[in-house]
Amino acid sequence: MKLHRITALLYRHxxxxxxxxPRVLExxxxxxxxxxxxxxITLYLQQFKExxxxxxxxxxxxxxxxxxxxxxxxGVTISFxxxxxxxxxxxxxxxxxxxxxxxxxxxTLSVGKVLVVSCVTVLAAFAFYSFNxxxxxxxxxxxxxxLIIMGWCIGVLTTGLxxxxxQEVEVLAWGLVFLFQxxxxxxxxxxxxxxxxxxxxxMNPAAHVFEGxxxxxxxxxxxTAELVWAVGLNxxxxxxxxxxxxxxxxxxxxxGLLVRVGE
Amino acid sequence: xxxxxxxxxxxTKRFGSFTAVDGVSFEIRKGEILGLLGPNGAGKTxxxxxxxxxxxxxxGEVKMFGLPLDRHREEIxxxxxxxxTYVSMPQALTVEENLWVVARLYGMDRIASRIDDVVKQMExxxxxxxxxxxxxxxxxxxxxxAKAFLTEPQVLFLDExxxxxxxxxxxxxxxxxxxxxxxxxxxxxxxxxxxxxxEAMSDRIIFLQRGRIVAEGTAEAIxxxxxxxxxxxxxxxxxxxxxxxxxxx
Numbered sequence: 001m002k003l004h005r006i007t008a009l010l011y012r013h014x015x016x017x018x019x020x021x022p023r024v025l026e027x028x029x030x031x032x033x034x035x036x037x038x039x040x041i042t043l044y045l046q047q048f049k050e051x052x053x054x055x056x057x058x059x060x061x062x063x064x065x066x067x068x069x070x071x072x073x074x075g076v077t078i079s080f081x082x083x084x085x086x087x088x089x090x091x092x093x094x095x096x097x098x099x100x101x102x103x104x105x106x107x108t109l110s111v112g113k114v115l116v117v118s119c120v121t122v123l124a125a126f127a128f129y130s131f132n133x134x135x136x137x138x139x140x141x142x143x144x145x146x147l148i149i150m151g152w153c154i155g156v157l158t159t160g161l162x163x164x165x166x167q168e169v170e171v172l173a174w175g176l177v178f179l180f181q182x183x184x185x186x187x188x189x190x191x192x193x194x195x196x197x198x199x200x201x202x203m204n205p206a207a208h209v210f211e212g213x214x215x216x217x218x219x220x221x222x223x224t225a226e227l228v229w230a231v232g233l234n235x236x237x238x239x240x241x242x243x244x245x246x247x248x249x250x251x252x253x254x255x256g257l258l259v260r261v262g263e
Numbered sequence: 264x265x266x267x268x269x270x271x272x273x274x275t276k277r278f279g280s281f282t283a284v285d286g287v288s289f290e291i292r293k294g295e296i297l298g299l300l301g302p303n304g305a306g307k308t309x310x311x312x313x314x315x316x317x318x319x320x321x322x323g324e325v326k327m328f329g330l331p332l333d334r335h336r337e338e339i340x341x342x343x344x345x346x347x348t349y350v351s352m353p354q355a356l357t358v359e360e361n362l363w364v365v366a367r368l369y370g371m372d373r374i375a376s377r378i379d380d381v382v383k384q385m386e387x388x389x390x391x392x393x394x395x396x397x398x399x400x401x402x403x404x405x406x407x408x409a410k411a412f413l414t415e416p417q418v419l420f421l422d423e424x425x426x427x428x429x430x431x432x433x434x435x436x437x438x439x440x441x442x443x444x445x446x447x448x449x450x451x452x453x454x455x456x457x458x459x460x461x462e463a464m465s466d467r468i469i470f471l472q473r474g475r476i477v478a479e480g481t482a483e484a485i486x487x488x489x490x491x492x493x494x495x496x497x498x499x500x501x502x503x504x505x506x507x508x509x510x511x512x
Contacts, residue, residue, distance in 0.1 A: 008367030012353060015360045019394070087351035091410070094315040094345055095368045096337040253319045256278060259312050 001104065005097050009105035013079060027113055028120045031067045035121050038063050039129050054217050060131045061213055062186045064121045068144055069184075069206055070177055071117045072151025073158065075110020076103070077173040080159045084167065084261055093258060099249045103242065106159075107152050114148055139216050142227050143209050149234040150205045154180060156241040160248040166261050185210050205233040265293040266329075268418055268450045269314070274323035276309050276474075283309040285474035286323070291418075294448040296440070298455070298465030298482075302502040306474040307454045308349075311420045314452070315345055327418060341369060346411040347422035348404055354396035358387060358406055361395060362413055369414040377413060384439060385409045386432070400427040408436060412443070418450045425460065437464060458495040468494075470501055477501055 017023050042059045083089050092102065125131040134140065158172045183197065184206035190198055201207040212226035252258045267290035276284040284306040291297045299307045312318040314325055316336050325332040327339045352361045359378060366374040382391050385405045390398060398406065404427045411419055421440070425433035437460065443449045455461050461468065462482040470478035470485070478485050478501060482494055489497045 002370065004367050004370045008364050011367060012356065012360075012364040015356045015364075016353065019355050082353075086353040086355075088353050090315075090317060090347070090350045091352060091365070092368070094317055094340065094343075095365070096341045096370075097368055098337065250319070253317065256276075256309070256312070256318045259317050 001098070001101055002096075005095075005101045006105045006108065009079075009092075009097075009102065010108060013082070013105075013109050016082065027071070027116055031071070031117045031121050032124055034067070035060075035063060035124050036128065039125065039131075043129065056129065056131060057135060057217050058214060059187060060125050060129060061133060061136060061217065062210060064118070064125060064133050065143060065147055065209065065213060066181070066184070066186045067117055067121055068114050069147040069151040069154075071113045072110045072148040073155040073177045074151075074173070075113040076106040076152055076155025077158045077162070079106040079109050080162065081170065081173055084162075089261060090259055099246055100242070103156060103245065106155070110151065110155065111148060114144075114151075118144075136213060136216055139212070139222050139227075142231075143213055146205055146209050146227070146230040146234055149238055150209075150230075151177075153205075153234065153237045153241050156238075156245050160241075160245045163252055163261060164248050164257065166257070180204060180206065183207060189214060202229075203233065205230040205237070208233070265295075267291065268293045268328060269452070270324075270326040271310075271314070272324045272326070274310065274313060274325065275321045276306075276313060276318060277321045282474050284313070284320075287471070287474070287476055288323075289469055289476070289479070291450050291452060293450055294444055295466050296444060296451040296453055296464055298453050298461045298468040299471065300454070300461060300468055300498060301471035302498075304473075305471040307471055308347075308422060309474075310471070311345065311347075311422055311452065311454070314420060315343070316340060342417045343420070344369075344411040344414050344416040344418075345420040345422070346404075346407040346424050348407070348424070348426045349422065350407065351403070352395055352406060352410065355394065357394055358382075358391045358398070358409075361406065362409060365410050365413055371414060377415075381409045381413045384412065386435070401429060401432065404428055405432065405436075412439070415447070416449070417447075418452075420452045422454050423456065424453070425455065425457070433460075440464070458493070458498060462494050470498075472501055472504075 039060060042056050046056055048055070083092060122133050125133060136143070154177050158176050161169055161172055183201040183204050185193070185201055190201050190207055190211055193201055208226040208230040212223035215221065215223040215226065269291040271287060271289050274284055274287045275282070287310060289297070299310065301307050309318060313320050316332055328342065330339060332339055362378045362381070363374060366377060371377060382388055385408060387405055387409060390402055395406065408424055425436055428436060440451060444451065453464055465482065467480065468482055468485055469476055485497055486492060486494060489500055491497045491500065
């Protein structure tokens with residue numbers, strides 16, 4: 001793994017965003033709109049706060065953290081799509097760049113996107129609703145890290161599928177992550193799911209993060225068990241998906257798809 | 264005779280039931296310019312893609328600098344570059360930014376001065392700060408060639424490099440390739456549909472037809488074997504001959 005090749009890709013994307021206002025806007029626009037709309041709904045529902053204490057904190061905290069996962073996934077997948085759109089994949093993979101370095105660059109880029117989005121949503125939540133996400137305390141750090149890794153996992157999965165099946169499945173870049181939302185238990189506790197779906201949700205690292213977040217808010221106790229589950233599952237999924245991505249990359253070279261994707 | 268830098272051994276690529284490249288073997292020696300000729304769909308581009316590690320051969324082997332490509336990909340590709348009229352570069356970046364990215368990908372030192380050199384060589388000063396999407400097709404081709412020369416490769420694969428260049432720039436590009444070959448021992452695999460260019464540039468020519476080598480040798484020797492005085496006539500003869508056998512002068 002060579003750092004200069006990873007920074008080459010980071011520089012390429014920095015130049016892209018530097019010159020493209022719509023791309024910058026796209027990063028912050030949807031999280032901001034989401035926050036405003038759902039924030040006001042939350043304010044409205046606050047009248048029922050006696051039935052559900054900490055409702056605002058639950059909801060806005062979940063909204064901000066979900067965006068962390070979503071943007072981490074987008075950071076990986078959209079970076080790959082940018083290379084397809086600019087017909088640049090041949091230039092990249094005919095160079096010494098390895099698939100691992102490519103993924104490392106897109107993952108680093110996704111962290112940058114998450115930082116930008118988080119700043120916007122955290123500031124907006126404070127400005128509009130006086131909501132301070134830091135009430136979650138230090139537990140916020142492992143929560144965010146786990147959501148970023150989960151976002152990378154979905155990003156690698158989506159990228160591998162687009163590489164293999166071409167631009168016909170490009171819509172997955174925006175849609176696949178939402179398949180995971182119901183079983184991530186972002187806005188409701190896992191216990192509301194049917195028992196069979198709870199079993200599936202248990203295998204989702206994000207569900208443990210959101211369960212943990214609610215536990216911190218409700219009890220103030222750090223949910224070590226939830227965090228251990230999230231870290232363990234993320235480690236397994238990330239390792240498996242990176243290995244799978246390399247297999248897909250090899251399969252695409254075998255089928256000649258790498259030079260045809262985007263045509 | 265100098266050592267072979269590129270060795271292609273019985274290279275075959277099948278996509279399902281279609282055979283794009285069928286048992287092709289050749290060598291390119293250090294400092295040699297090998298022309299790859301053939302009609303559309305003959306297997307030229309697939310061959311180059313396999314040499315660049317972008318497509319995995321069904322069978323056969325590619326060696327460069329004495330090393331097998333499949334096991335020494337990074338080491339080999341660091342000394343190789345390519346230019347193709349069919350490959351673009353990021354449109355939102357300026358010419359200079361695109362060259363920076365390439366230089367960093369290949370781990371080059373003294374990037375700024377190297378970019379200055381190649382911009383001057385390719386006469387790109389007037390559009391070096393221009394965004395790539397605003398380039399004309401000729402300027403775009405020059406950027407592709409600049410990207411290929413920038414990394415000071417030892418082996419260069421050029422797929423129709425002068426296709427959209429005006430005669431002046433095309434001539435300067437050919438001269439530049441020959442000059443780098445003379446001074447740095449550059450090894451080149453060259454494809455073109457311009458027969459005069461092919462004759463002027465290539466030390467040797469390989470003619471591919473339906474994935475197979477059907478003629479091989481110097482342009483003069485190939486013309487002599489086929490009883491023609493013009494390489495274009497040989498091209499038409501071989502391309503239209505469905506049962507072309509191998510001719511090696």
